[in-house]
Amino acid sequence: MQTVAIVGAGIAGVTACRSLRESGFSGSIILFGDEAQEPYDRPSLSKSTLKTGGPPPPLAKPGWEQEFDVEMRLGERVISVDFHARSLVLDRQRSVTFDKLVLAVGARARSLAAARSAPPGTVHVLRTLADSAALREELGAGRRVIIIGGGLIGCELATTVRTMGCEVVLLESSDELLLRVLGRKMGAWCRDRLTGLGVEIHLGVSVTSISTDAGVRDVRCSSGRRFTGDVAIVCVGAEPSVELARDAGLACNRGVLVDACGRTDNPAVFAIGDAASWPLRDGGQRSLETYLNSQSQAICAASSIVGQAKPAPQIPISWTEIAGSHIQMMGDVEGPGAIVERKSPEGDASMYLRLHNGVIQAAISIDRAKDFAFVTKLIEREFEVDSNMLADGTTGMRDVFKAASRADVKC
Numbered sequence: 136m137q138t139v140a141i142v143g144a145g146i147a148g149v150t151a152c153r154s155l156r157e158s159g160f161s162g163s164i165i166l167f168g169d170e171a172q173e174p175y176d177r178p179s180l181s182k183s184t185l186k187t188g189g190p191p192p193p194l195a196k197p198g199w200e201q202e203f204d205v206e207m208r209l210g211e212r213v214i215s216v217d218f219h220a221r222s223l224v225l226d227r228q229r230s231v232t233f234d235k236l237v238l239a240v241g242a243r244a245r246s247l248a249a250a251r252s253a254p255p256g257t258v259h260v261l262r263t264l265a266d267s268a269a270l271r272e273e274l275g276a277g278r279r280v281i282i283i284g285g286g287l288i289g290c291e292l293a294t295t296v297r298t299m300g301c302e303v304v305l306l307e308s309s310d311e312l313l314l315r316v317l318g319r320k321m322g323a324w325c326r327d328r329l330t331g332l333g334v335e336i337h338l339g340v341s342v343t344s345i346s347t348d349a350g351v352r353d354v355r356c357s358s359g360r361r362f363t364g365d366v367a368i369v370c371v372g373a374e375p376s377v378e379l380a381r382d383a384g385l386a387c388n389r390g391v392l393v394d395a396c397g398r399t400d401n402p403a404v405f406a407i408g409d410a411a412s413w414p415l416r417d418g419g420q421r422s423l424e425t426y427l428n429s430q431s432q433a434i435c436a437a438s439s440i441v442g443q444a445k446p447a448p449q450i451p452i453s454w455t456e457i458a459g460s461h462i463q464m465m466g467d468v469e470g471p472g473a474i475v476e477r478k479s480p481e482g483d484a485s486m487y488l489r490l491h492n493g494v495i496q497a498a499i500s501i502d503r504a505k506d507f508a509f510v511t512k513l514i515e516r517e518f519e520v521d522s523n524m525l526a527d528g529t530t531g532m533r534d535v536f537k538a539a540s541r542a543d544v545k546c
């Protein structure tokens with residue numbers, strides 16, 4: 136009998152527990168989470184949970200830990216790992232031994248040097264349920280909210296906060312929104328949509344200081360411009376939590392370095408989810424910071440632990456909700472090849488696909504969930520597609536998929 140200790144009760148940690156049992160693991164599983172709440176859905180924090188103030192959806196149904204025989208220790212922070220003794224240190228008196236360890240400690244919101252002189256609690260970030268609740272307290276119709284950072288979370292927040300009746304100013308240092316994740320075309324598309332929603336967007340502005348005077352948030356930029364509001368939120372990305380791993384001597388580089396089975400450079404230790412820098416199918420490795428990749432990494436690490444390793448180099452896959460649209464993406468939109476724009480039968484852009492040597496490398500879908508499901512299969516299987524058929528929005532994606540799979544069989 137073995138003990139697997141899992142640190143971090145987010146989607147990666149909870150999925151690892153379930154997958155271990157589903158793969159036949161019969162030893163002990165201990166799950167530590169430093170947040171006190173039952174494991175919850177983090178993506179909802181910038182969307183429905185912020186808007187309604189209701190509890191976020193749980194990650195598992197009540198009683199799941201009994202069903203899967205998991206000892207869940209919520210509100211307990213692991214402060215260090217002793218690999219020599221194979222133990223987790225909880226405080227001066229308490230430690231827990233393990234045979235295998237899974238680090239599923241996630242990431243934290245990146246801070247902005249310009250905000251460091253602001254009094255505590257006056258500049259928000261958004262990573263945890265507590266952050267979301269603190270932010271919601273300050274929102275209300277007519278409040279002027281300054282969002283710093285035009286990436287996914289900044290744009291999602293701009294949408295949610297605007298629909299709550301606030302005035303929204305969105306500041307981005309690049310010359311387009313969402314460049315890193317969605318590329319220039321989709322960035323411009325989202326900017327148009329957010330502007331239509333009434334969001335005031337300023338590109339190419341670099342924030343140098345945020346101060347608070349008599350409750351007014353005063354945001355100053357290098358160009359000399361100044362923006363004032365009632366609420367300031369910094370959304371400039373996330374930093375993988377590597378402290379436990381790094382302090383214990385594991386190799387880290389913006390994430391705990393793992394192989395395609397989730398193994399770190401210590402054979403007894405795995406890392407998954409936002410905390411892990413995982414190999415990609417198309418080369419390189421990085422922390423992917425997405426819900427679905429965190430899940431698939433957890434499943435992969437669990438198989439490795441039970442001795443059925445199935446290497447799973449990752450293809451980034453994610454979704455977002457911006458200005459009333461459900462946007463799904465797979466692969467890296469920037470890269471070799473050409474972008475094919477697929478219009479809906481009504482003539483609106485419905486997908487952007489990066490095609491290289493006849494194979495779809497990446498796709499972004501706007502409100503086309505059924506089509507996207509076929510595109511994910513095309514990307515995974517690396518089928519060659521007909522680019523004219525792909526661009527023709529009157530041909531269903533199912534038909535594109537069928538034609539591509541027939542052609543693949545003939546080859």
Ligand SMILES: Cc1cc2nc3c(=O)[nH]c(=O)nc-3n(C[C@H](O)[C@H](O)[C@H](O)COP(=O)(O)OP(=O)(O)OC[C@H]3O[C@@H](n4cnc5c(N)ncnc54)[C@H](O)[C@@H]3O)c2cc1C
Nearest residue numbers: 143145146147169177178212213240241408409424425426
């Ligand atoms: C506001 C927001 C919106 C998002 N929206 C989307 C979206 O629309 N689509 C999408 O694909 N992704 C989205 N994401 C990203 C997604 O939520 C993450 O990729 C996913 O939650 C990562 O899961 P994880 O289990 O690796 O880490 P986490 O969810 O961060 O969980 C890690 C847990 O470990 C705990 N922990 C850390 N250190 C310790 C310790 N020493 N001891 C005990 N516990 C510890 C943390 O407190 C945390 O509870 C969003 C993220 C945020 C913040």
